[in-house]
Amino acid sequence: MSDWLANSLSSFFGDPHALLVLVIAGFLPNEVWRMLGLWLGGGVDEGSEALIWVRAVATAILAGVIAQILVQPPGALASVPDWLRYGAVAAGFAVFMLTRRSIFAGVVSGEVAMVAGKWWLG
Amino acid sequence: MRSVATTVLTLVLFATYVGIGALAHDSHFSLGWVLGSTVLVWAGPAQIILITTLGSGATVVQAAIAVAVSAIRLFPMVVSVLPTMRTAGTKRRHLVLAAHFIAVTLWVECHRLLPLVPRERRIAFTHGLGCGLLFVCLVATTVGYGLAANLPVLFAAAILMLTPLAFLLSTARNCRQISDVLALVLGLALYPLVATLQTGVDILISGISAGTIAYGAHWWRARA
Known part of the structure; x- marks a missing residue:
């Protein structure tokens, strides 16, 4: 019984080492900023120059992650040709701008462009 | 609504x-x-x-x-x-x-x-x-x-x-300010360039440099 439980837990969570990595590389570096905000909150001006820089760097890092997924696609996305991935994102962005910044319309159009292109290629 | x-x-x-x-x-x-x-x-x-x-x-x-x-x-x-x-x-x-x-x-x-x-x-x-x-x-x-x-x-x-x-x-x-827009555009553009160096921290390098350039543009505009 305990073997069965241990087996199903390990197939659900995988390697215990990976969970440790999740806590060290994912949970702690992320949570520290929330707790700092809780402890030090009040003394920081939301419009201060330092926070404008922080926001710009955070935005640029996120942009890098988006570029990474598009340029070095993981798994199944690698089966879509480069030009089609870039074209689909461009189409989604164009529709987003045309619809006065509707995220929903942009995401749907980008997806439709990619699936249609891939289907047409066969 | x-x-x-x-x-x-x-x-x-x-x-x-x-x-x-x-x-x-x-x-x-x-x-x-x-x-x-x-x-x-x-x-x-x-x-x-x-x-x-x-x-x-x-x-x-x-x-x-x-x-x-x-x-x-x-x-x-x-x-x-x-x-x-x-x-x-x-x-x-x-x-x-x-x-x-x-x-x-x-x-x-x-x-x-x-x-x-x-x-x-x-x-x-x-x-x-x-x-x-x-x-x-x-x-x-x-x-x-x-x-x-x-x-x-x-x-x-x-x-x-x-x-x-x-x-x-x-x-x-x-994106609310010019620095946000620039950071997004530069971040997208710089990553593929930095990735060719294969440093392992490509995202950090491209993110911090693109973000800092974007902030610099904001600072320069505010002064002008």
């Missing part, structure tokens, strides 16, 4: 987490691991950075630095929202869970909805909203993971494509 806006935000969040579930599957993480990351990290960008950096062979330290830098933006969010929940009798430990739930969607919703809630009920309201969104995201993560495992390649690719699309457009929507 209010409920429509809520629905659209929740839909985008749902799509994002379907994408994260699919990304985790295709980067060979377990379902329990990615669900754990949704509960513990509770920040879409940090989870994607964690999965892509670890998945592409970075060390734990490199991944932790990339996550920490991306998460600095949570600090001003927590600082700006928590005071609106505080009453004279509120202790810091009452706010720990509320602080954990703060991420971009909840931050936007708190600024929109908290003024309508009596002050002494705001912490409970935030806990309720946070648990509700967390539940939606756990379902979405599981759905994405399962779909990536079982669908034909075309649909699995479409689900993975949700992540860059949803993040690009929601970031573009949140």
Whole structure:
């Protein structure tokens, strides 16, 4: 019984080492900023120059992650040709701008462009 | 009108987490691991950075630095929202869970909805909203993971494509200043260049340099 439980837990969570990595590389570096905000909150001006820089760097890092997924696609996305991935994102962005910044319309159009292109290629 | 806006935000969040579930599957993480990351990290960008950096062979330290830098933006969010929940009798430990739930969607919703809630009920309201969104995201993560495992390649690719699309457009929507727009554009453009150097911390190098150039442009404009 305990073997069965241990087996199903390990197939659900995988390697215990990976969970440790999740806590060290994912949970702690992320949570520290929330707790700092809780402890030090009040003394920081939301419009201060330092926070404008922080926001710009955070935005640029996120942009890098988006570029990474598009340029070095993981798994199944690698089966879509480069030009089609870039074209689909461009189409989604164009529709987003045309619809006065509707995220929903942009995401749907980008997806439709990619699936249609891939289907047409066969 | 209010409920429509809520629905659209929740839909985008749902799509994002379907994408994260699919990304985790295709980067060979377990379902329990990615669900754990949704509960513990509770920040879409940090989870994607964690999965892509670890998945592409970075060390734990490199991944932790990339996550920490991306998460600095949570600090001003927590600082700006928590005071609106505080009453004279509120202790810091009452706010720990509320602080954990703060991420971009909840931050936007708190600024929109908290003024309508009596002050002494705001912490409970935030806990309720946070648990509700967390539940939606756990379902979405599981759905994405399962779909990536079982669908034909075309649909699995479409689900993975949700992540860059949803993040690009929601970031573009949140751009308020010239520095935000420049940071987004330069960050997209610089990454492929820096990636050719294969340093292992490509995202950090391109992000910090693009962000700093964008901030420099803002500073220069403000002075002129």
